[in-house]
Amino acid sequence: MADQLPYKPRAGEIPTNPGVYRFRDAGGRVLYVGKAKNLRQRLSNYFAPLHTLHERTRRMVTTASSVEWTVVPTDVDSLQLEYQWIKEFDPPFNVRYKDDKSYPFLAVTLGDEAPRVMVTRNRRIAGAKYFGPYPKIWAVRDTIDLMIKVFPIRTCSDASYKRAMQTGRPCFPGQIGKCGGPCSHRVTVAEHRAVVDDFIAFMNGGDERFTRELTARMKEAAAAMDYEQAAVYRDKLASIDAVLNKSALVLSDDAEADLFGIAEDELSAAVHHFVIRGGRVRGVHSTTIDKELDISGPELVDQILQRVYGDAAPADVPRRVLVPVLPPDVAELEEWLAAKRGRRVEIAVAQRGQRAELLRNATLNAQQALLRHKTRRTSDYASRTEALADLQEALGMTEAPLRIECFDISHLQGTNVVASMVVFEDGLPRKDQYRSFSIAETTDDTDSMHQVLTRRLAHLDRPEEAEPDAAELATSDEGEVVTGPARRRRFAYPPQLLIVDGGQPQVAAAARALEESGHTEIALCGIAKRLEELWLPGEDYPVILPRTSEALYLVQRLRDEAHRFAITHQRKRRKRDIRTVLSEVPGLGDARIRALLRHFGSVAALREGTIAQIEELPGIGPKLAATVFEHLHRDDGAEGGATAQPEDR
The missing domain is CATH 3.30.420 (Nucleotidyltransferase; domain 5)
Structure with a gap:
């Protein structure tokens, strides 16, 4: 691969003005749109030597066959033009948006003679005022039911409204008190428009004014002994309170x-x-x-x-x-x-x-x-099948990897090293097959990976029939132990694919373990965290899966699950080891151990403390502080399994 792009502009050809640029492929399709305050400075980043570019940026610039730009007067103009072009061309390398679901809105059709309040998912109603969106459609309907008790506005359909105005008979919702428009023949069009304006003002945040006014009217009616009207105002206040309770106050009233x-x-x-x-x-x-x-x-x-x-x-x-x-x-x-x-x-x-x-x-x-x-994709059988097929094709496997095992290493700044193995069968996790490994001595992550895979692959060579262990013994109805032919244990099942968390060094260590164990028939790849790229043994360049690939989502989930399982096991060991070290100190009970850990954070930090610092804790006198200090230092640092600043990897 050439290290320079053939369509790279000549030196000085790109202006230094603000502007917007487009990368196109050979067919003229726009691949990427971006903006820049200085076009020359920004575009020079894309034409750096290819080996220095991010993998996905390298894929974009090598897919493109030309670049063009448009100079604009100001940075704000470039921002506007970038948005318009992204919307117009929908470039595949720009970020792409997907609504996680279609949300309902509360809309008021201000363009109508008598505006109507309604629930809709259509954002293109001419002249409509929208509120929301709301996460649940019933929440919008409840809000409307409560609000028309305070602001009686039209809720009936356009056909019902037209028929009611022509015949002089109220619409059906108006007859049952669910519509307060002119079609109910209780208000005029102008009076209804004033109620609609109040409703919009309330929904825009003017609830305090309406609450204050209704409260004053209720008190006036009660003072005049017009208790029926006071009850009407009371019910309206209750409806307002119910609406406000559905939308809790989170910031100041005018926010x-x-x-x-x-x-x-x-x-x-x-x-x-x-x-x-x-x-x-x-x-x-x-x-x-x-x-x-x-x-x-x-x-x-x-x-x-x-x-x-x-x-x-x-x-x-x-x-x-x-x-x-x-x-x-x-x-x-x-x-x-x-x-x-x-x-x-x-x-x-x-x-x-x-x-x-x-x-x-x-x-x-x-x-x-x-x-x-x-x-979401893993719950669908078709998606899982597509993921396995895509993975088979991308890695050049002869069959789909129905059983995949993924390995990750976790440690505490080089100490307390553990590893995890997670298993997916047919694209779904098999948590009963997960395993964790403790690694007593290691030099680095690659050595740890080699050790773990060597130990795991050794189980593949066990004979089909072996003396059953306690977990494989069956019991007859009479309580006698039955020792029939042993079943092959799941840990001895060979995977079609091994995935390791890491890049070329980890993959090379895993490949060495496969070769030494004689199981080179098992496919292998590594996934690099930052770039989400797959590395194969002996390859100089990674496999880049498309961002929408089902296979990539499956590999990501495997990697994330292996990391989670390793971290969980490592933290459990860390907690157990720290408490074990301190529990050996005579006279140090659970309460004092907790106090020490809260104060110092770890055994290593405690070891670095002085007797005077240990003695500062309540309940620990000079003698006990000296005992703790001596116990932690008597083996000349042999207990140094933790450090002052824990860091999981």
């Missing part, structure tokens, strides 16, 4: 903001969007994103804000946008949003107080959405 929680990995991201008006969450929205190129957190926020507000109406752009991290072009984005809103817009990071707590909640929802997005 108007959109808050975004984001969870991401190398290939995907999930966004959970809270719409806050009048200090309350008025709507939520969840979106999943496919990433092709390596994109940082700030750049992802930039893309998300462009997507959300690209076609937004001025009323939908809030005063403040709260994000987990500021985008790189925050000033230009603020200017762009301010132009849409007609007033100043602030983009800020939610760092403390109620905002930070709400961001944590949104991030948690985003993490759950990302997990659903990644695991």
Whole structure:
């Protein structure tokens, strides 16, 4: 592979102005759209030597056959043009958005003679005012039922409204008290429009004014001994309270903001969007994103804000946008949003107080959405079958890997080394087949991987029939032990594919273990964490699976499950070992052990402390402190299995 691209522009040809650029393939299809404050500086990054580029960036620039750019006057113009081109061309290497579901909205059809309130998923009703979206459709219907008791506006269909106005007979919802429009013949069109305006003001966050007014009217009616009217106002206040309880107050009463929680990995991201008006969450929205190129957190926020507000109406752009991290072009984005809103817009990071707590909640929802997005495919038989077939083709295997075993190493800065083995059969986890390994002595991760695989592969050479162990003994109805032919234990079943967590060094160590054990018929690959690429033994370049590949999602899940299982086992050992060391100290009970661990964090940090520092803890006198100190140092550091700053790998 040549180290330079044939379509690379000549030196000095690219301008230094702000602008937007497009990479195209040989057929003219736009592959990627990006913006830059300095086109020459930005594009030079793509034309660096190929071996220095991120794997996925290298795939994009080698797939492309040309690059073109458009100079614009300002950075804000480049932001707008980038959004328009991404929307127009839908480039495969830009981030791609998928709504995790279709959310219902509460809409008021302001374009009608008598506006109607309704539940809809259609965002294209001419002249409509939208509220939401809401996570549950019943929540919208409940809100409407409660609100028409306070603001009696039209709910009937257009056909019912037209018929009622022509015949002079109320519409059916109006007859049963479910519609308060002019079709009920209780109000005029002008009076109804005033009620609609009040309803919109309330939904926009003006609930305090209406609560205050209704309370005053209720008290006036009660003072005048008009108890029936006072009861009407009381019921309306109860309806308002019920609506407000469905949307808990999260910020100050006048807060108007959109808050975004984001969870991401190398290939995907999930966004959970809270719409806050009048200090309350008025709507939520969840979106999943496919990433092709390596994109940082700030750049992802930039893309998300462009997507959300690209076609937004001025009323939908809030005063403040709260994000987990500021985008790189925050000033230009603020200017762009301010132009849409007609007033100043602030983009800020939610760092403390109620905002930070709400961001944590949104991030948690985003993490759950990302997990659903990644695991949803595994629940479908067709998707699992496609994943196994794609993996077979990508790795050049002769058969689909129906049994896959994945291995990961975990340690505490080189000590307390353990390994995990997770098993997937037919694309599904078999947790009863998981195994963990303790590694007494090792030099590095590759040596650990070689040891573990050597031990695991040794079980494949056990004879089919062997003396059954206690777990394989059967019992007859009379209580006698029956020793029939031994069944082949599941641990002795050979996998079709071994996956190791790591790149070329780990794969080479695993390949050596396979060769030494004589099981070279088993396929092998490694998955590198950062780039999500598959490494095969003896290959100089990795296998890059498409981002939408079912096989990639399956391999990711295997890797993540192996990592989780290894970390869990390693932490259990760490906790047990630390407590074992301290429990050997005479006179040191559980309460004092817990106090020491809370104060020092680990045995290693405790060993570095002085007798005076140990003595500072309540309940530990000079004699006991000296005993602890002497016990931890008598073997000249032999107990050094932990360090002051634990780090799992």
